[in-house]
Amino acid sequence: MCGIAGSLIVGGQARHPDMARMLATLRHRGPDGVNYFTSPLCALAHARLSIIDLETGAQPMSNEDESVWTVLNGEIFNYVELRAELQGQGHRFRTRSDTEVIVHAYEEYGDRFVDRLVGQFAIALWDVRRERLVLARDRVGIRPLFYTKSGGRLLFASEVKAILAVAPERASLDEQGLAQTFTFWATVGRRTLFRGVESLPPGHLLVVEKGAERLREYWDWTFPAAPGRTDLSLEAAAEELHGLLQIAVRQQLRADVPVGTYLSGGLDSSGITALARQSTADLQTFSIVFDDPEYDESAFQRDLAERLAVKHCPIRCTDRDIGNVFPDLIWHTETPVLRTAPAPLMLLSRHAHQSGFKVVLTGEGADEVFAGYDLFKEGKIRRFWARRPDSSWRPSLLSRLYPYLGRSPVENRHFARLFFGQRLDDVDSPFYAHLTRWTTTRGIFKLLSPELKAQLASARPEDELRAQLPARFQAWSGLARDQYIEVKTLLQGYLLSSQGDRVSLAHSVEGRVPYLDHRVIEFVNTLSPRYKLRGLREKVLLKRALGKLVPETIVKRVKQPYRAPDSRSFFDAGAPLSYVEELLSPSSLRRTGYFHADSVARLVEKCRSGRALGAGDNMAFVGVISTLLLHEHFLSGRAAHGAQVRA
């Protein structure tokens, strides 16, 4: 795991920027060393977190005759097998590093080298002879990579702050990106919060050669036309899945440093921990404990840790901890967030780091691959209801949703029926399951200043997402469509980023996600929805596959998605924390210009007095604070200076 940065001269007499300045902003990703490759046309920089081949794994790394150079952020988990294959084809290796397989695989397979990689990666590769730059990002988007054109150069880096450090003109808000974030919780496609800075989409290559630039998709989530494969018994499918998960976990345990796991106490992380335990004698687990029982899962964590005989290391997270760490969190996420849930995970990565760990396996991705979210059930119920809108018992199934919420949208069946009945007949919408969630999230728009509201009046976040959907999308089952939208919005843009890569690397910890091994995804995606959501029972296949490894108490427990206390974390005894008070002062709100001071004051009062009961108000409050922090960190004109100071 590491931070990478680079520059390609694409115009005139441009010169490379100060690469050390770019890397200085990324040292949290790679504190173990820095190194550079520089040629007249291309510069590559690497901040290293040493995990594999501690002695000779320094980057940038080249092939035998130094005609191909690369920097890698991430891991190539099948490097052992790939190395043997490439050696068989005559390639000579100088190191034991996973990075070195990239340059040889490129020599052997050209741009198709990415198809051979199993891993989580952001790669920059410079082909000296052809004067050709290749940027590549893993299939699912676990590791980030951003790029922009600035002053005759193509600049790229693991985080936007490295780009801003040498291209301060990019420290400008992309209002459309903000509108997307205030709808989907994330930007989609190439868009970011910074105008002119693009994100290389997951599963894509960007090739720049002699002035021509080509973006190519090499992998995407895909599903069969409905209904999908039904020929396997559930038992046979579970056995095949179990085998794939074993391979994924075994390969992801590859490291020359100790590997731990994050254990929430739910099925997904328990499954990964149990699989990892099979081949790790002294496995260590890390968990978050909350005081509030609505969020706390510590009893399940302890239970599993005892049964598996692992060394369990929990940390207690208070409301105050969340509020205190939040400004730092937004420095790392580089985007507003609408929930505080990433904050405790940042504290957890600090805890893992302080415990001497650089690598953890996590259960992220299982809810998307195996259909674990209540949102998928919501879509299923609404489609079922839409077939007979006059039915009174069909909508009564809504009462089965969101049992884990203290204040649930189905708490009152009459209002639930009205709420979830909105656009009930819009079943052909690609966003059918997501419409109600997005409506709630967009409540934050009412807080915008008149100026920003006017700028965003024509913003159509859904249209941009719709334009990115594959042609085959409408042929898929309703569940597959819902899964795809979930992946392209919340998973890629939020869970793997703000709640994944950014918070773990904030403290130099690499998170690995075996459920998102593409071989697992490809197998499960071929199957009919019945293997995932049977009736309203979620993750049927995964539960069967893990049934022998994980105690029944965990397999059968009611799903509790990971969440954390929201608006109340920013108050202490009824008063806002000092930085919150400062950010929300009328003068600050007028100066920054994003929000309407009067409206924000009403929301603050509602939150302060504990009257903000619903998800909408809490999301809006966290969204306001995080947007203002984003401004302070990056958009206030102090950005470049700030980047240097923070680094």
Place this chain on the structure above:
Amino acid sequence: MTLRAELRRFIVENYLLSRDESLLRDSDSLTAQGILDSTGALELAMHLEERYGVTVQDEELHPDNLDSIERIAAFIERKRA
């Protein structure tokens, strides 16, 4: 201030976080406007009990009683009668 005007002010200030009372007409559906859901209904019931001294029974937490300003006003008047 009339009951309807009071209710409008409360809803505009607390749900729309605004002072612009022209945003809401007496007959507008609060659910369709994205103002009221299950949780919002609970907030509204708490306010009605505190401000108007009425008790809202569970079965009265129904859109027929709460989904517009005119319905809420009629509901309170019925409860007070």
